[in-house]
Amino acid sequence: MNKSASILAIGDVHLGTSCSGVPEDISSLGVGPEELTPSAAVELSVDFAINQQVDAVMFAGDVVENTNARFEAMLPLEANIRRLLHAGIEVIAVAGNHDVEALPRLANLIKGFVLLGAGGQWEARMITKNQSPVAQVIGWSFGDKYVRQSPVAQLLAKPLETPSIPVPRIGLLHADLNASGGHYAPIRQDELEDTGYDAWLLGHIHKPSLETLSTPSEIRPFGYLGSLVGLDPSETGPHGPWLLTIFNGGELHLKQVSLAPLRWEYVSVSIDGLEHVEDVQDKLLAAAEIFIRQLGESDTLPRALGLRVRLEGASAQYDKVRNWIASDNWKTMGRVIDGTAVFFNKIIDSMELHLNLAEIAKGDDPAALLARRLLTLQHDDEQTRIMLEEVRAEMNSAANDEIWSPVQDHRNATDPLSDNALRDYLLQSGKLALNHMLTRNGKSHQLWKLNDSKSNVCPA
Numbered sequence: 001m002n003k004s005a006s007i008l009a010i011g012d013v014h015l016g017t018s019c020s021g022v023p024e025d026i027s028s029l030g031v032g033p034e035e036l037t038p039s040a041a042v043e044l045s046v047d048f049a050i051n052q053q054v055d056a057v058m059f060a061g062d063v064v065e066n067t068n069a070r071f072e073a074m075l076p077l078e079a080n081i082r083r084l085l086h087a088g089i090e091v092i093a094v095a096g097n098h099d100v101e102a103l104p105r106l107a108n109l110i111k112g113f114v115l116l117g118a119g120g121q122w123e124a125r126m127i128t129k130n131q132s133p134v135a136q137v138i139g140w141s142f143g144d145k146y147v148r149q150s151p152v153a154q155l156l157a158k159p160l161e162t163p164s165i166p167v168p169r170i171g172l173l174h175a176d177l178n179a180s181g182g183h184y185a186p187i188r189q190d191e192l193e194d195t196g197y198d199a200w201l202l203g204h205i206h207k208p209s210l211e212t213l214s215t216p217s218e219i220r221p222f223g224y225l226g227s228l229v230g231l232d233p234s235e236t237g238p239h240g241p242w243l244l245t246i247f248n249g250g251e252l253h254l255k256q257v258s259l260a261p262l263r264w265e266y267v268s269v270s271i272d273g274l275e276h277v278e279d280v281q282d283k284l285l286a287a288a289e290i291f292i293r294q295l296g297e298s299d300t301l302p303r304a305l306g307l308r309v310r311l312e313g314a315s316a317q318y319d320k321v322r323n324w325i326a327s328d329n330w331k332t333m334g335r336v337i338d339g340t341a342v343f344f345n346k347i348i349d350s351m352e353l354h355l356n357l358a359e360i361a362k363g364d365d366p367a368a369l370l371a372r373r374l375l376t377l378q379h380d381d382e383q384t385r386i387m388l389e390e391v392r393a394e395m396n397s398a399a400n401d402e403i404w405s406p407v408q409d410h411r412n413a414t415d416p417l418s419d420n421a422l423r424d425y426l427l428q429s430g431k432l433a434l435n436h437m438l439t440r441n442g443k444s445h446q447l448w449k450l451n452d453s454k455s456n457v458c459p460a
Contacts, residue, residue: 005127005134006054007170007244008257009201010045011208011225013038014098016065016073019262021233021306021345029334029341031304036262039076041229044259045241046080050087054243056127057084058137060203060225061096061174063103074102078110085112092116092125095141096174096203097184103141116172117141122155126163133165135246138197139172146183151175152191159195168250171195174203177224192222199244199252201225206235210242210254221254229260233306233345236264238299263302264345267291271351272313277320281333284309284344292337301338306345314352318435325349353431355438367437374430377423385419391426392417 015038026033034040049057064073084091092114095103107115116139117123127135138160140151151173163169171192175185184204192200200222201210208226229239239260245253269287271280288307295301315321324330325347334343360371376383399416415421 003245004248005056005129005246006052007056007058007127007135007246008045008049008052008054009058009060009172009225009242009244010042010063010228011060011203011241012062012096012206012227013042013059014062014065014227014231015039015042015077017231019229019231021264022262022304023331023334023343026304026334026341026343029304029336029343031341035303036229038229038231039073040261041240041259042076042080044261045228045257046083048241048257048259049084049089052243053087054089055129055134056090056092056137058172058201059091059093060172060201061094061142062098062203063093063096064099066098066102074106078106081106081110081113085110090114090127092127092137092139092172094139094172094174094203097142097145097147100142100145115141119143120147120151122151122158122160124160126167133163133167135168135170136163137170137172142174142185147185148181148183149185150187150191151185152187152195156191156194166250168198168246168252169196170244171197171200171222173200176204177202198250199254201242201244206231208237208239208242208256210256221252229262230264233264233308236266236308239263258300258302261303262306263304264306264308265291266308266310268310268312268350270313271311271315271317271321274313274315274317274321277317277324280311280321280324281330284330284333285335288335288342288344289337292340292342296338301340304341304343306343308346308348309344310348310350312350312352318351318353319439321351322349349428353435355434360434360438367434370430370434370437374427374434377427377430387426388419388422391422395422 018037022033022036026036063077066073081091091112093103094116095118103115104118107113107118114125116125116137118141120140120143122138122140124136124138126133127137140155175187176182177187178189179186198220202222202224205224206227208224210221210223210225225242226239227235228241230236238256238258240256240258242254242256247253267287269283271283274280287309292301292305311321330344330347334341336342357371357375361368361375376387395417
């Protein structure tokens with residue numbers, strides 16, 4: 001099957017920001033901080049588009065961070081758009097909630113840069129190759145920072161005219177998919193399906209989801225492009241633009257190009273049987289090397305990799321390992337592996353207390369009471385749910401205090417009072433309290449010996 005055209009689709013860029021979590025001394029690993037920015041990611045994407053001679057580049061909104069973006073964000077964007085246009089590549093964008101003012105200004109400044117659907121009105125643009133139509137892009141842009149109605153419902157009520165020449169129709173939109181209400185153009189999956197378009201490429205959510213949200217028919221992909229580079233350590237996994245290939249028969253093929261210069265990942269490291277706390281560092285570095293080797297077999301290695309390590313398992317060195325984590329000495333453990341600067345962003349204590357909870361729970365002292373509570377939290381029954389509801393009621397007013405509103409508005413905010421979050425919090429706190437009780441009362445050594453069954457070990 002012959003290729004007829006190709007389009008490079010770019011999700012949220014947020015120019016004007018820097019990626020949080022990068023060590024201040026990253027340059028000591030041979031990587032300049034400027035190489036890991038959203039601006040650098042755009043540069044790499046434009047290089048790829050020009051080298052691959054794609055026919056168009058599309059931006060799905062939030063290209064810049066601030067509505068009233070300043071020169072530090074706009075200048076690199078303008079320069080790269082001009083590079084694309086000079087190479088004969090069409091550039092199409094829709095505005096998101098962050099760049100509702102900035103992108104229209106840029107469209108007025110750069111001849112040939114197309115902003116689709118300005119002012120909240122649906123608009124279509126035909127992409128051509130050798131003066132022949134190859135695809136139609138239909139887009140809508142935020143006209144205000146907050147949009148509380150579904151723009152797709154507006155499109156279904158007043159559809160755009162179907163092209164006289166049959167070509168794939170591709171929707172480009174910045175919106176909140178399957179959200180119940182909300183301020184950022186809430187839309188539903190069934191609305192997208194009802195349009196009958198061949199693909200929907202979405203911006204707004206930073207986790208790429210085109211694979212998981214694709215329709216049963218593989219030739220009709222839709223979902224989130226994701227952020228161009230992980231803007232903070234929670235944005236794990238591959239990031240980069242998506243290459244949409246259009247074949248002569250109208251079939252579409254979509255593939256992510258992992259060009260992000262910075263990548264974030266979680267890795268798990270077991271401390272089972274650890275004899276010396278000094279060995280933790282060796283285990284972390286070994287895990288980093290294994291991850292880089294495996295990644296290099298299937299993907300492009302980034303300039304830098306930030307790892308968040310979950311320490312799991314049980315060891316007699318539990319307290320010493322916890323003190324080592326608290327010392328922050330691991331923050332200086334950066335290494336260059338196969339040309340990638342690897343650093344450790346966070347060490348997560350998911351270690352187990354090597355204690356027989358069932359045995360401890362047989363007593364009648366405070367430690368026994370706490371052990372019984374921890375055992376309850378390991379199950380998912382009515383007693384557990386009652387416990388979580390009681391804790392949620394106690395913490396609700398504090399969690400919803402106005403002081404936390406900036407955190408709640410963060411792009412990757414999570415619910416601190418969800419069942420999973422509360423369970424993790426209670427297990428972690430209870431584990432530390434129980435260890436302190438037993439150590440203080442001199443029972444710890446005896447209870448280590450009682451642990452003959454993993455089923456009774458206290459999890460993190």
